[in-house]
Amino acid sequence: MTDAHLELRGLHKEYPGGLTAVEGLSLSLSRGELLVLVGPSGCGKSTTLRCIAGLEDPTDGDVRIDGESVTGRRPEDRAIAMVFQNYALYPHKTARENIGFGLRMTTDLSDATVRERVEDVAGTLGITDLLDKKPGSLSGGQQQRVALGRAIVRDPEVFLLDEPLSNLDATLRGRMRTEIQQLQRDLDVTTVYVTHDQTEAMTIGDRIAVLRDGRLQQMGSPMTCYHEPANRFVASFIGEPSMNLLDCELDPAGSALTGPVSYPLDDRLAAAAREAEGVGVTLGFRPEAPTLSVPTDEADPDTPTFAGRVDVVEPIGERSFVYVTLDAGPQVTVATPGGTPVRETEPVRVAVAPAGVHLFDAATGQALVHPDRDERSDLAGVPAREPDHG
């Protein structure tokens, strides 16, 4: 017995022609949980969603809802509802007909009952006065609400959302994000939410599952994925701006990294670095980890420091992102408090404390060590919030 409400077991989807979209994906959600599938375009997240919905048949593996296999069942027999990126509202039907269509096709409910349920849902979503309009005369946000209404009117066991906010402008996206979260909590319905936007994933999900090339890279809470990425890909994908990653080599003594930059390792880091399969070790640190100073400031002799020159300062309000090209070559991003007096082309020092450092095996990409949990509170602690792109 399992308490998983929705479970994928070794889900595999291969298309004719040999393209593998999803490879052995296993995950489970407890009742009422919101899991975000996140990854770049083509990583298999939408295919996974379509396999859960029954719109595509997996080549192998099993989809289980409430402990029962639903693989092979038709979509309407799976107790799921889905919201699409382009809403997929029927253009010739009114909002009322759009919302009630599923009930009419799958149940024997009387017209009066259907009307009542549609109006209940419309009341919940605040679209009662739009019920007799057609999608063409509704705004993006209104269409989105109708699409949500169409999904929740059927009282589904599992709610599937495929990039539901991608077509909205930035302001509306923020508002709908909160509304969807609220709605999901109120309905207490198990939800799988697909997005390519890591900021959306971080803010909306109870847990996130990061996918790449059809394979699960990491599943965990947003903070775990941010602070303890399982591998280089997750480290670079989650967080905006991305984690700074510098490819180095472990010196023969095993006490320092060399390469474009030299970085002395303390005992904790050195022990982790020696776990790497080869000599290649990637040094990673979040933009919040380093401190920035000008060469005339007194340097902390215990903190390794890289010299460089400011390329660009990107002020975003309470903080600025400073892009620094190190004298050793690579460019790194540093998040500083908004008023930090640094100017473009100015020489600076980037001090990266060992407590804020991640190490990755360059050969496999797997994480070797993460920043000290105890020390983490000294760092910025929260992921940067990307301004919404409209």
Added chain:
Amino acid sequence: MSDDAESAPGGTGAVTEGTPVERFRDRLLGPGAVDLSVYTLYALAVAFFVFPVLWVVSVSVRPPGELFSYPFRLVPAEVSLSAYRRVFRAGMVTWLFNSTAVTALGVGSIVAVSVPAAYAFSRFEFTGRRELLGLVLLFQMISPVIIIVPLYTVMSGLGLLRTRTGLILLYVGIQTPFSIWLLKGYFDTIPKELDYAARIDGCNRLQTLRHVLLRPVAPGIAVVAIFNTVLTWSEFVLAFTVLRTESRLHTISIGVYKFQGQYGNDWRAIAAASVVGMVPLVVVFLGLQRYFVKGLIEGSLKGQ
């Protein structure tokens, strides 16, 4: 500066408006000259296409003997409906009925076959899909006139000569490939998410087509219907070959041909028969055209 000029209220025709080329042209020709030249071109184009129609109408109402009168005049000095009386006495009602029956059944069958076929070609992934689509296109490239002799033999073998069914089947067979291609293009423009949403809402494939896709694809169906109606209504060679001497089944195009004699043509009757034959087409076209435009405006999806 040019921005100011462009945003100036009521600036239509102002010399300072538009690009430098447009300003130069306006100075050279004077403001409004372009509008005039464009409308002159429109008028010429319309006259080019409308003149033959007007000429046919004019010929059909001339009294006998005034057909090639000199000097040339479009509006006849005297109006006579004798040519119309003659074509109706010769069987115009029968021809109209036959043409209507053949066109309605033919176009209906073409739409009934090509809509599901186009849906399948657009939405289903099956082995040989591309090859089949290629074959459909290949068949479209063959002119029916080239294969008229084998067609005649086949129709004769099947006992379909001198029958309306035979003629309709030929039209369906010959005109369906193009219709499939045209409709497939329309189906391709409709996002697959609509199909997905319909399936989640409990529709099978046919219900998806009927309840969800048919309306968005209606403009395409209107185009197919208009195109095939015009083609079928005015088709002569196949009709003449299949129906032969079975005069009770003759269509309007064969009817028009009957006024052509070995030693002379009755141009007034030919013109009158043509005018009568044109009326139903114009009515159908106008009716479907309104629907076509309405469908285009309605069928919009966010994010497409």
